[in-house]
Amino acid sequence: MITTDILIIGAGPTGLFAVFEAGLLKLKCHxxxxxxxxxxxxxxxxxxxxxxxxxxxxxxxxxxLVDNLMEQIKQFxxxxxxxxxxxxxxxxxxxxxxxxxxxxxxxxxKAIAIAGGLGSFEPRKPLIEDIEFYEDKGVEYFVKDxxxxxxxxxxxxGGGDSALDxxxxxxxxxSHVTLIHRRNEFRGALDSVEKVxxxxxxxxxxxxxxAEVTGIHGAEKVEALDVEIDxxxxxxxTDYFIPLFGLTPxxxxxxxxxxxxxxxxxxxxxxxxxxxxxEGIYAIGDINTYPGKLKLIxxxxxxxxxxxxxxxxxLNPGKKYVLKYTTVSGVDGFDGTRKEAEKQVVKAIE
Ligand SMILES: Cc1cc2nc3c(=O)[nH]c(=O)nc-3n(C[C@H](O)[C@H](O)[C@H](O)COP(=O)(O)OP(=O)(O)OC[C@H]3O[C@@H](n4cnc5c(N)ncnc54)[C@H](O)[C@@H]3O)c2cc1C
Numbered sequence: 330m331i332t333t334d335i336l337i338i339g340a341g342p343t344g345l346f347a348v349f350e351a352g353l354l355k356l357k358c359h360x361x362x363x364x365x366x367x368x369x370x371x372x373x374x375x376x377x378x379x380x381x382x383x384x385x386x387x388x389x390x391x392x393x394l395v396d397n398l399m400e401q402i403k404q405f406x407x408x409x410x411x412x413x414x415x416x417x418x419x420x421x422x423x424x425x426x427x428x429x430x431x432x433x434x435x436x437x438x439k440a441i442a443i444a445g446g447l448g449s450f451e452p453r454k455p456l457i458e459d460i461e462f463y464e465d466k467g468v469e470y471f472v473k474d475x476x477x478x479x480x481x482x483x484x485x486x487g488g489g490d491s492a493l494d495x496x497x498x499x500x501x502x503x504s505h506v507t508l509i510h511r512r513n514e515f516r517g518a519l520d521s522v523e524k525v526x527x528x529x530x531x532x533x534x535x536x537x538x539x540a541e542v543t544g545i546h547g548a549e550k551v552e553a554l555d556v557e558i559d560x561x562x563x564x565x566x567t568d569y570f571i572p573l574f575g576l577t578p579x580x581x582x583x584x585x586x587x588x589x590x591x592x593x594x595x596x597x598x599x600x601x602x603x604x605x606x607x608e609g610i611y612a613i614g615d616i617n618t619y620p621g622k623l624k625l626i627x628x629x630x631x632x633x634x635x636x637x638x639x640x641x642x643x644l645n646p647g648k649k650y651v652l653k654y655t656t657v658s659g660v661d662g663f664d665g666t667r668k669e670a671e672k673q674v675v676k677a678i679e
Contacts, residue, residue: 331408333359335640336428336438338415338583341369343614343629344444345398350637352405353653353660356644359408359436361415361428363449365473368395370446370615373576377518383626394626404660410434412473414449416582424609431582439609440640443595444629446615447578455486455572457545467551469571478503478569484554486542487573488512493521495573500533507535507565509542509556545570586610594618602639603632609643611636 335351337344340362348358366372368391371380376392383389389397413430418441420426428436452470454460460468469477472495483503485496488510494517496508508525515522528534537558544555546564553566580593588605589596595612597603599619603611613636614629622628641650 331359331436333357333438335440335442336436337442337444339444339446340367341444341446342371342398342626343633345402346630347442347633347637348402348405348407350634354637354641361410361413361430363414365412365471371395373450418586439644441610442636443612443616444614445583448580450576451579452576453574463545463551467569469569475499475502480504481568483569483571484509484565484567485571485573488515489575490517491573493517493525496534497524500528507537509537509540511539511541513538591618603636
């Protein structure tokens with residue numbers, strides 16, 4: 330069982346920054362995310378887009394902001410349960426919680442911060458009979474570990490950046506890469522399309538368009554696919570089928586946790602600390618709602634900060650909390666020079 334002070338559900342920017350604010354208060358965090366990597370929408374939907382409204386950054390690529398957040402929280406050594414979705418929650422008599430994921434991993438925490446954004450991202454699955462039977466038996470909706478495909482035959486389907494980028498990357502890993510798309514034109518970045526064409530010419534990728542995978546065969550695992558190419562049918566032998574058709578967000582199991590939900594978002598007390606109707610469970614970032622809510626990264630950062638203060642006060646009853654500037658305290662508490670600096674700041678304020 331994993332134990333922590335604050336269990337954060339969602340490794341988007343809000344969840345990541347919550348680790349930093351909690352760390353300043355010496356609270357330990359563990360994060361669960363259904364995706365294989367941190368960053369939430371920024372990593373999954375727009376890693377190469379510049380964001381212009383992060384204070385202090387005239388422009389920052391979404392992917393770089395995630396890298397910086399990860400760097401900023403490294404010092405507090407948060408734990409991660411990635412590629413697993415928080416599914417059930419149980420409140421114990423002492424007010425603590427046990428959250429279990431869809432893969433059975435149990436987490437025990439003193440407080441829960443749901444930073445689930447638009448909900449967990451579910452892969453869009455192609456409409457192929459029996460595809461569920463082959464999931465984890467040759468059908469993969471994410472590339473979690475490229476080494477799985479080393480020296481194997483793989484078929485990737487899709488026309489966006491994920492399908493193109495993974496085809497390019499895996500051309501050096503797999504023994505045989507086939508990319509199938511139902512149109513001749515791709516939606517992904519032009520330079521990736523050009524690279525795929527180059528690899529096709531070099532014989533490293535087999536490109537089949539316009540075409541669609543219509544069936545899967547194999548007794549125990551994927552062995553071959555039926556492909557419809559411009560009206561004609563062909564069978565392709567393969568070890569893996571990787572449909573990369575994008576992800577759709579769903580509130581999922583969290584909707585059954587007894588929380589007040591309004592229009593697919595969790596209602597919180599924004600006058601105080603972003604707590605939900607269940608004491609000890611907070612909701613921060615895009616997933617919450619309150620009058621005047623704005624779904625912006627900087628609002629998530631603010632909400633994460635107040636949530637951490639509230640958890641600190643709950644876990645340390647009677648202990649007076651004094652706001653400390655990081656310029657004075659640093660991130661690991663006071664040292665001699667910082668104490669001196671603080672005195673000067675206090676003097677200056679007085
Ligand atoms: C194209 C685009 C451009 C944008 N541009 C801007 C911009 O310029 N400025 C700005 O401020 N905002 C922008 N946004 C909005 C911004 O991305 C969101 O406000 C921000 O991502 C919210 O962060 P979050 O951490 O609350 O949620 P998210 O980023 O959505 O992260 C939530 C995470 O929670 C995980 N999760 C959910 N449920 C579960 C569960 N049950 N178990 C495990 N994990 C779970 C998800 O997998 C996800 O990784 C943009 C959004 C898009 C789509």
